Amino acid sequence: MELRSYGDVSVVNPQRRSLAERLKRLRSRWMMWMLLIPVAGWMIVFFAFPQLLMLFISFMSQGVYGGIAYRFTLDNYIQMFSPVFLNVIWTSVEFSFVVTVLCLAVAYPFAYAVVTASPRRRMFLLFLVIIPFWTSQLIRTFALMFLINTSGLLNTLLLQLHVISQPLNLLYTPFAVYLGQFYAMLPYMILPLYASLQSHLESPEFLEAAQDLGASPAQAFWKITLPLTTSGIAVGSMLVFIPTLATFFIPLLMGGGKMEMVGNFIGNQFLSSDNWPFGASASVGVIAITLVLIALMFRFMKNAFLGES
Amino acid sequence: MSTAELQGRPTRSDRRRLASTSRIVTLASVYAFLYIPIIILILFSFNNSRLNATWMGFTTSWYGTLPDHPNMLNAAEISIVVTLGQTVISTVLGTMGGIALHRYRFPGKKVFVYFLYIPIVIPEVVLAVSLLLFFNQVSFPLGVVAMMVGHTTFTIPFVVLVVRAAMSGFDSSLEEAARDLGATEWQTLWKVTIPIILPGIIVGALLSFSQSFDDFTTSFFVDGMGNDPLPVYIYGLMRHGVSPVVNALAAIILAVTLIFALLGERIQRVGKLARR
Numbered sequence: 001m002e003l004r005s006y007g008d009v010s011v012v013n014p015q016r017r018s019l020a021e022r023l024k025r026l027r028s029r030w031m032m033w034m035l036l037i038p039v040a041g042w043m044i045v046f047f048a049f050p051q052l053l054m055l056f057i058s059f060m061s062q063g064v065y066g067g068i069a070y071r072f073t074l075d076n077y078i079q080m081f082s083p084v085f086l087n088v089i090w091t092s093v094e095f096s097f098v099v100t101v102l103c104l105a106v107a108y109p110f111a112y113a114v115v116t117a118s119p120r121r122r123m124f125l126l127f128l129v130i131i132p133f134w135t136s137q138l139i140r141t142f143a144l145m146f147l148i149n150t151s152g153l154l155n156t157l158l159l160q161l162h163v164i165s166q167p168l169n170l171l172y173t174p175f176a177v178y179l180g181q182f183y184a185m186l187p188y189m190i191l192p193l194y195a196s197l198q199s200h201l202e203s204p205e206f207l208e209a210a211q212d213l214g215a216s217p218a219q220a221f222w223k224i225t226l227p228l229t230t231s232g233i234a235v236g237s238m239l240v241f242i243p244t245l246a247t248f249f250i251p252l253l254m255g256g257g258k259m260e261m262v263g264n265f266i267g268n269q270f271l272s273s274d275n276w277p278f279g280a281s282a283s284v285g286v287i288a289i290t291l292v293l294i295a296l297m298f299r300f301m302k303n304a305f306l307g308e309s
Numbered sequence: 310m311s312t313a314e315l316q317g318r319p320t321r322s323d324r325r326r327l328a329s330t331s332r333i334v335t336l337a338s339v340y341a342f343l344y345i346p347i348i349i350l351i352l353f354s355f356n357n358s359r360l361n362a363t364w365m366g367f368t369t370s371w372y373g374t375l376p377d378h379p380n381m382l383n384a385a386e387i388s389i390v391v392t393l394g395q396t397v398i399s400t401v402l403g404t405m406g407g408i409a410l411h412r413y414r415f416p417g418k419k420v421f422v423y424f425l426y427i428p429i430v431i432p433e434v435v436l437a438v439s440l441l442l443f444f445n446q447v448s449f450p451l452g453v454v455a456m457m458v459g460h461t462t463f464t465i466p467f468v469v470l471v472v473r474a475a476m477s478g479f480d481s482s483l484e485e486a487a488r489d490l491g492a493t494e495w496q497t498l499w500k501v502t503i504p505i506i507l508p509g510i511i512v513g514a515l516l517s518f519s520q521s522f523d524d525f526t527t528s529f530f531v532d533g534m535g536n537d538p539l540p541v542y543i544y545g546l547m548r549h550g551v552s553p554v555v556n557a558l559a560a561i562i563l564a565v566t567l568i569f570a571l572l573g574e575r576i577q578r579v580g581k582l583a584r585r
Binding site: 031032046125129135138143 | 493
């Protein structure tokens with residue numbers, strides 16, 4: 001406890017705390033450890049330790065018959081600069097970038113339209129975004145597969161309307177992978193944009209000031225609204241970009257395994273190619289990239305919030 | 310007539326009408342995009358045709374044939390066991406962690422919080438292969454228990470997050486009052502803290518449940534032979550091509566997760582109202 005004023009009789013000298021007070025403190029500390037140790041222990045054993053193990057294995061050699069040979073090597077990290085792996089990384093980065101931009105382009109006007117609705121309707125509109133957010137991504141991916149496969153509803157419809165004469169091969173193409181990832185990620189972009197637009201429009205002083213000073217709606221948007229919602233844009237972009245970078249089952253299902261992202265590449269090292277050490281180094285690489293991106297996001301959020309206040 | 314109208318420029322009311330039309334178009338097209346695939350998926354689980362492409366009449370027979378499918382009941386059983394088991398563990402541990410993180414300050418807390426939330430942000434495949442490697446190195450058999458452990462590891466952070474948020478609306482002077490009236494720490498926890506944040510705990514449990522029930526990636530890597538839970542089982546069926554049976558199974562999983570989501574929403578809303 002700090003000294004608040006010299007005249008205060010209740011000022012507590014830590015040395016002279018009563019026994020009861022000290023006992024209470026001790027009990028409270030004990031309770032803290034009781035509450036913390038189980039969850040900390042679980043996460044250390046089943047999360048931190050496996051990651052450290054991964055780091056360790058990433059410096060080991062591949063065994064003759066697959067598996068792991070416990071000999072130190074840097075080969076796995078050197079191998080990361082091979083054209084094959086660089087190509088996989090480049091495909092993933094390009095893919096994630098395009099998906100993020102697409103999500104942003106669709107989600108921003110959408111979130112704006114939701115925010116400007118009447119408060120009661122707004123809750124309902126938002127709820128409609130949260131439902132797909134909660135539902136299984138695997139099932140949502142399957143719903144898309146069902147819709148666009150060669151004998152699916154979309155092709156049947158287009159054939160019957162004589163728009164096309166041959167069914168379109170949409171499924172198992174890069175297009176399908178983009179569509180699937182975009183479909184899965186869109187709600188993740190909408191929600192942070194909504195939050196940031198809402199807090200911006202709840203305090204319309206800046207916009208009113210801009211209007212009073214004769215700014216056109218377009219000018220007001222580009223000069224006021226967009227800069228003030230950068231935190232939402234940054235958070236939404238990261239929430240889309242990071243999971244997309246190492247997406248696993250969407251390329252597998254929508255692309256038929258033809259488009260190999262880094263997530264599939266890692267999975268394959270552990271399943272089919274049986275090169276666990278190389279899979280481990282790739283995995284360490286992905287975590288490193290992810291953590292750097294998250295750190296950037298936090299820095300950006302902090303700056304944006306400081307700028308906003 | 311205003312000068313704008315005379316000159317053929319858009320007037321203010323024109324602009325407003327255009328804005329409201331484009332708003333409606335934006336809303337409608339995004340919702341259509343989000344919902345049409347799901348609605349069609351469910352609709353065609355009632356389609357009286359093996360070929361799926363056109364509507365041949367209403368039937369519920371695909372749901373009736375589900376139990377006859379080889380391993381289908383086994384997959385459902387595994388899903389339920391894994392999900393319930395991991396929900397209990399993650400809710401208990403996550404709640405304890407959430408309460409502790411709200412109540413206490415300790416050295417290294419910030420680092421610990423970051424550490425706890427990392428599993429939320431790193432890609433799931435990375436988590437899944439690290440668990441596979443871990444189980445392999447400590448010679449722990451893959452299967453139901455391994456899946457439970459894996460799911461618990463990625464759901465605990467969500468429970469901690471939700472419970473901590475519930476605690477932030479909690480008046481800690483109530484705990485203080487209980488202690489001053491002679492309640493032990495343990496009594497304070499059970500009789501004061503937990504009943505008040507119960508809605509938050511339930512929401513955390515529901516979130517944990519639906520995350521686990523839906524999970525594909527982690528299960529895919531650590532389920533071992535013959536222990537496929539429903540999502541992995543469906544994945545196997547999907548690779549053999551589309552069939553209304555898959556639609557029916559998918560519709561059931563959707564329904565289960567939706568019910569839990571709606572329940573969570575409702576509880577959260579009631580909890581917020583009660584706190585006011």
